[in-house]
Amino acid sequence: MSHLTQTDDLFFNRAGMDQERVQTIADDALNGADDGELYLEYSQSEAVVFDDGKLKSASFDTSQGFGLRAVAGEVTGYSHASELSEDAIKRAGATVKTVFSGNAGTFAAPPQGTNNRLYSDDNPLNLVDFETKVKLLADMDAYARSLNDSVIQVSASLTGSWQAVQVVRPGGVRAADIRPLVRLNVSVVTAKGDRMETGSFGTGGRVPYDQYLKPESWKKAVDEALRQALVNMESVPAPAGEMDVVLGSGWPGILLHEAIGHGLEGDFNRKKTSAFSGLMGERVAAPGVTVIDDGTLHDRRGSITIDDEGTPGQSTVLIEDGILKGYMQDRMNARLMGVSPTGNGRRESYAHAPLPRMTNTYMPAGERDPEEILRSVKKGLYAVNFGGGQVDITSGKFVFSCTEAYLVEDGKVGAPVKGATLIGNGPDVLTRVSMIGNDMKLDPGVGTCGKDGQGVPVGVGQPTIRIDGLTVGGTAA
Secondary structure (H helix, E strand, O other): OOHHHHHHHHHHHOOOOOHHHHHHHHHHHOOOOOEEEEEEEEEEEEEEEEEOOEEEEEEEEEEEEEEEEEEEOOEEEEEEEOOOOHHHHHHHHHHHHHHHOOOOOOOOOOOOOOOOOOOOOOOHHHHOOHHHHHHHHHHHHHHHHHHOOOEEEEEEEEEEEEEEEEEEEHHHEEEEEEEEEEEEEEEEEEEEOOEEEEEEEEEEEOOOOHHHHOHHHHHHHHHHHHHHHHHHHOOEEOOOEEEEEEEOOOOOHHHHHHHHHHHHEHHHHHOOOOOOOOOOOOEOOOOOOOEEEEOOOOOOOOOOOEOOOOOEOOEEEEEEOOEEOOOEOOHHHHHHHOOOOOOOEEOOOOOOOOEEOOOEEEOOOOOEOHHHHHHOOOEEEEEEEEEEEEEOOOOOEEEEEEEEEEEEEOOEEEEEEEOOEEEEEHHHHHHOEEEEEOOOEEOOOOEEEEEOOEEEEEEEEEOOEEEEEEEEEOOOO
């Protein structure tokens, strides 16, 4: 069954709306605008949390609604409601028409359709019963405690959502998608004397729950969380100063996402507020550095069959061999910049207008062996996992905290360190990449990106890389 047929059942048959009348309302509301769409959404979500040996919380939510957007030049009118009815959409139409009153725009051509399916349309929330989900989390708790006597607390959670969307454009052009999303998380607290440390691990994607019910899968997650906690238990204060830094593969790509990715989004560059503005075709990174945003990877957390404007997900080369090649675009910014949309128009829900956002952003593999990269460092830091960070889009300056990092001396990985932060400038850090590993890996599927108050699921990835002369903030006296 096609996604249009499935979503027609949700938005018209069950909601009691007539498809032809809704199309007429949308046509009238957007007559004279340069672009826009009616966005329909139905979603279900759940979260089950097991903490300190007992079920702590369980929640389930169903939401539905629409967002009607009209674009005239650089101005956007947006109206939304949780009521799916023809009357509510009519009222929204009267609101957004005030934005382009007197405008005689030529409506932008619609995106081309796609028959691609990047993930299952099964609802993961219905495929596994509640008791099985609770048992999974209880088994994770018991397993973690059985591994090591130092474990004093375990928290495990399972979350999932199922989202159906339909984009209605003037003239009867429609696109639809059905998006599953699940995530499994576990954190472990260990204690030794007066010292306590935490380790955590999460995994997920646009897949059903069943693969996480397999013991080999959830035990691996618990093992990794405990390993991190025990590593942190042995950590020493991090040194400070400028030094060579090796970033591990996979999740450390979050630095690439935050420090560089946001600066390559179309809106910041159209407004010339990005550190990358006006640099198209110029060298912005060391030779060998390529950065890609790819929404077409199967089952990945950041993937989208279509974006939230109806444009099919795409793979976009942002930087190629150090040269800036492109930006991530939604429809409005692409039109104003005279380029094509890249399938990056995304929104958190029907209550938000779309913005240019990343999907799965990664650096492809190079040719160097990761061990060779580490051996090349005389004195530096090996950063394997990251926590939170901050970045200023205009200047490109960033600060990231390391949750797992090690000293490197004479090419050998030494003691783990605690309290290390990486401080730098996004465009500058790309020019300092001197070695790129052959071990590119995507993150385990846990990323959520925030922008303008909206959160969307994303993915990151990279191989092991060496960055020369990066500032490290530390806690060592």
